[in-house]
Amino acid sequence: MSRFRGAEAFAASGDDWQLLPFRFERLNGRVLVTNMVGEHLVLSGEDFEVLATGELPADSDLVRRLRAKQVIKRSGERAPLSLLALKARTRHARLAESTGLHIFVVSLRCEHSCPYCQVSRQSEDRDRYDMTLATAERGLDMTFRSPSRSLKIEFQGGEPLLNFGLIEEVVRQAEVRNRDEGRDLGFVIASNLALLSDEVLDFCARHNIHISTSLDGPADLHNRNRPRPGRDSWERAVDGIRRVRETLGVDHISALMTTTKRSLDRVRDIIDTYVDLGLRGIFLRPLSPYGFAIKTKSYSAYDAERWIDFYREGLGYILELNRQGLDLTEYFSTVILRKMLTNVEPGYVDLMSPAGIGIGALVYNYDGSVYASDEGRMLAEMGDETFRLGHLEVDTYESIMTSEALLAPLEESFALSAPMCSDCAFETYCGSDPVYHYATSGDFLGRKSESDFCRRNMAIFKHLIDLYENDEFARRTFLSWAGR
């Protein structure tokens, strides 16, 4: 005897409406329903029951709500299918626009010695650990081979300002090439700002360069996290942020924090520091399992649950500050809210499926090696070259993008066909992150039931939906974040 009922058992009563593909998750007695492009609504247990059993009266208000979200359609209707197809195409339009972000690791040298550094920095030997002009020019060739209309070139390290002459040359050459190409071209320097000079600021002002920096919170926390000669990392970062704001404008600087064990009880202090400096947002992010974070055991110093508590408290405080009239954003939540509440795919590499590696970003290491992501490069510095896609001297954009080293993790990690993810109500908000899962479980897919990536993301999705549904102020704030 079959364990499954026949298809007729699932047909709508009276043939008035039919189910479209949807997924669901129970949330404190209510049920979250998401359609195949991530639009959501929350139903009472009783409403969900009548939907699932096909007993929903055709003239009920719930039918209107479910049709509006393309969870059901009237028999014979074609428009909802066309609408779903259009929304799905819009969401995946970015795939044809690969690769938008090109990261040049212009030096592996750094004068900081952060114990949780996710890169295996070097302190000496300029000749050995700096990118040469010839390598950078090949990186530019590869950058302009990608079909994306929008190209962002990001300079990273080590500390990229230690090889600032090369940054100047790459920017100049990219701008010259772009006169013919006409792409939407932008530049970012990811720097700790300790070496920021007037010369650097002047060049950034003339070439509209954005600065991304690291700020872990108040001085004592930041300086313990980020040792450097003189123990003045915080003072230099804060002075640098002020000078960038004055010279380039408030929109040309953003800061990232990393959560160490010492940060966990201090999320309010951390946020207050950002507010005091006039920064408009903060990215609450956990440590990643790469580089010195593994060697020094910083990564294993706290678990996913403890980080989720930190995030919840931080988001609650940010909303409290917004209630008091401050305009402050939490960036990770904003990426997710954009996926939940709009049809725009924000292109955040860790929350993409197919994964963002290669498609969303390529990394050109100082020595000419090409990696699928910055994390893939960090793994290579630890001795594992799984995500090395080739070398600028011998490979073309085409050979890189069709390499087995890229296609295998993309295919194997695809969330729509992954156990747990394919049934998960949050799949369209989530990603696959094959580098993280390879680093933590040894394969590109990972076991989601044991994955901290899954645990953290699922907790955040639930928390955001809970706030959105039950707190009118949070709802309005989230809508404004998602629309930015």
Ligand code: SF4
């Ligand atoms: S990783 Fe977890 S939260 Fe994300 S889609 Fe898969 S099962 Fe859902």
